[in-house]
Amino acid sequence: xxxxxxxxxxxxxxxxxxxxxxxxxxxxxxxxxxxxxxxxxxxxxxxxxxxxxxxxxxxxxxxxxxxxxxxxxxxxxxxxxxxxxxxxxxxxxxxxxxxxxxxxxxxxxxxxxxxxxxxxxxxxxxxxxxxxxxxxxxxxxxxxxxxxxxxxxxxxxxxxxxxxxxxxxxxxxxxxxxxxxxxxxxxxxxxxxxxxxxxxxxxxxxxxxxxxxxxxxxxxxxxxxxxxxxxxxxxxxxxxxxxxxxxxxxxxxxxxxxxxxxxx
Ligand code: NAP
Ligand code: GCO
Numbered sequence: 001x002x003x004x005x006x007x008x009x010x011x012x013x014x015x016x017x018x019x020x021x022x023x024x025x026x027x028x029x030x031x032x033x034x035x036x037x038x039x040x041x042x043x044x045x046x047x048x049x050x051x052x053x054x055x056x057x058x059x060x061x062x063x064x065x066x067x068x069x070x071x072x073x074x075x076x077x078x079x080x081x082x083x084x085x086x087x088x089x090x091x092x093x094x095x096x097x098x099x100x101x102x103x104x105x106x107x108x109x110x111x112x113x114x115x116x117x118x119x120x121x122x123x124x125x126x127x128x129x130x131x132x133x134x135x136x137x138x139x140x141x142x143x144x145x146x147x148x149x150x151x152x153x154x155x156x157x158x159x160x161x162x163x164x165x166x167x168x169x170x171x172x173x174x175x176x177x178x179x180x181x182x183x184x185x186x187x188x189x190x191x192x193x194x195x196x197x198x199x200x201x202x203x204x205x206x207x208x209x210x211x212x213x214x215x216x217x218x219x220x221x222x223x224x225x226x227x228x229x230x231x232x233x234x235x236x237x238x239x240x241x242x243x244x245x246x247x248x249x250x251x252x253x254x255x256x257x258x259x260x261x262x263x264x
Pocket of ligand 1: 015016017018019020021022039040041042043045065066067068092093094095096116143144145146187188189190191192193194195196
């Protein structure tokens with residue numbers, strides 16, 4: 001049974017894998033035997049990523065590049081291919097959010113979110129898929145969001161990007177499945193990371209919303225998402241394609257409830 005989830009001999013790239021969900025995914029893939037590469041923009045975060053891996057006796061190859069910079073993406077992936085051969089598993093995880101109502105949001109901010117959260121997964125995938133095609137094998141996991149399904153005030157750019165990423169995932173599936181490449185998405189619910197830090201600050205009423213909308217009644221952890229990524233990166237999911245796996249504690253199943261005696 002464990003052979004199904006064994007990634008020995010595989011090379012993985014987790015974009016933005018220096019913290020939060022990406023770091024958890026990078027670690028779980030390494031624990032499953034993959035050679036793991038992580039990129040990000042911050043030198044300091046890349047250094048701390050090495051320290052995090054070393055603490056658990058794991059190895060990671062880190063690269064400093066911005067996923068929106070086509071030249072740097074090409075150079076970074078060429079460096080990985082030179083060191084480890086073509087990439088078997090890609091996790092398009094790097095992402096940002098800007099919580100600004102549309103009427104107040106500069107177009108440049110909207111464009112930055114789209115560039116990182118939607119165009120970069122296309123750019124990175126397009127650069128490394130030829131190697132997967134040559135191997136007739138590959139796994140691509142796009143980190144979507146509840147905002148791939150819902151709108152929410154102040155996150156229009158992010159929801160547009162993540163809704164687009166859901167459809168990009170399906171299009172990658174239909175164009176690349178014939179090469180034995182499986183492309184799926186993960187839609188995390190509300191996960192405790194730096195990105196959601198402002199929402200979890202003391203006294204922020206948003207926490208009440210997350211509690212009422214999440215049947216599990218709690219914030220998820222990066223490891224909850226990483227375990228789903230291990231499934232989608234492994235042989236166990238070879239016939240799963242174009243699917244968005246929501247790791248949301250039941251949010252999508254839930255309309256919400258009114259707090260009170262009967263928990264209606
Ligand atoms: P996070 O803690 O803010 O980490 C984001 C990571 O992405 C960092 O490593 C950051 O490193 C990297 N990054 C950002 N822009 C980049 C760029 N242009 N090039 C390269 N790396 C870049 O975020 P998170 O909460 O773990 O979220 C990870 C992914 O999950 C995102 O796609 C997010 O939209 C998605 N997600 C999060 C939640 C949640 O509740 N937390 C829920 C659903 C989906 P640098 O700044 O050093 O580049
Ligand atoms: C927000 C949150 C969410 C989560 C996640 C939910 O402002 O609503 O940041 O967008 O990050 O994407 O799946």
